[in-house]
Amino acid sequence: MNFTPDIRLFSCHYTAQQSCAGEGRELQELGFPENVRLSRVNCTGKLEEITLLKAFEDGADGVYVVGCPTDSCHNLQGSRRAAKRVEAVRQALGEMDVEPDRIRMYHLPRGLHPEFVDAAREMNQRIQEMGPGPF
């Protein structure tokens, strides 16, 4: 199905540094999908499960979280906590017979790295293949 999914990204301050480069132009130049809406948070460990669910309630077809590598989170355990909350939402989606992969957790290096754009493209492709969300 060819459609432009509504994708919400919650990323920690550190792994989303690339979004600040060149006043945001660098991400666009690197091919970051325009349909991925980025919300930066101080730490992904601060994200609550309800925030992720509200994104789906607000119409997101897919949601993903980008936090620090598990062994080097700036706030020690923040990204691991975020991963558990993402997993809780994945299980809840599964209980509703909705593809759990509509939400994913990525652990990426901090700073300027191509993986940040790669993750967005990957998520965009996954959701495009799944089709519009059921909510």
Next chain:
Amino acid sequence: MIVAERKPLAEILEMVKDCKKILVLACRGCVTVCSAGGEREAEILASLVRLGLKKNGCRAEVIEGSLVRQCDKEYIDAIDEWQGQYDAILSTACGVGVNFIANLRPTDNVYPALNTTFFGGSAEQGVWSEQCAGCGNCVLHLTGGLCPVARCAKSLMNGPCGGSVDGHCEINPSVDCVWQMIYDRMGRLDRQQELTVAAPIRDWSTAGHGGPRKLIRGDLTV
């Protein structure tokens, strides 16, 4: 505290599929402490119910509320605050709370969002274990403070049984044999001799086998 966990979402959605206005009602008592039914969990559940109903083609207005506790009459009366805003209450309290709403709100539909599991404590963050069965005839003074009713799979009064192996229960090696723990602890307390006295056949009528229990404190009734 009373420990509980959320029911499977499909079961909850089936309960409320025909409701048009749902009040997800949190309890700020035990189920808040065990992270099953407090305000945070009720907010999450309300969102899941909205998503699940929408996905199933149902339309309902889902609001959230909370009570200090759902096991006291004066707090149940506070449900009047949401009068007219719901046609069903989805309670995230333990079974006591759901019963109290049913007892005191004769025309309100109430549904349980949780499975009430046991009386227990938090062994570590995110882990709860059963410690008490509420049997109404406490024998902890005889067993060094460790409960054979709740923590022995057979509720033996004169344990351990032959299934105790290396301090573990035969039902599951991950379960400690409480009778081994009792003997070890009583030994440390220099009280092991007390365990040579055979416990008599137990009267289980206080444990609910005599029907629903009631406690009346004449000094407190008005």
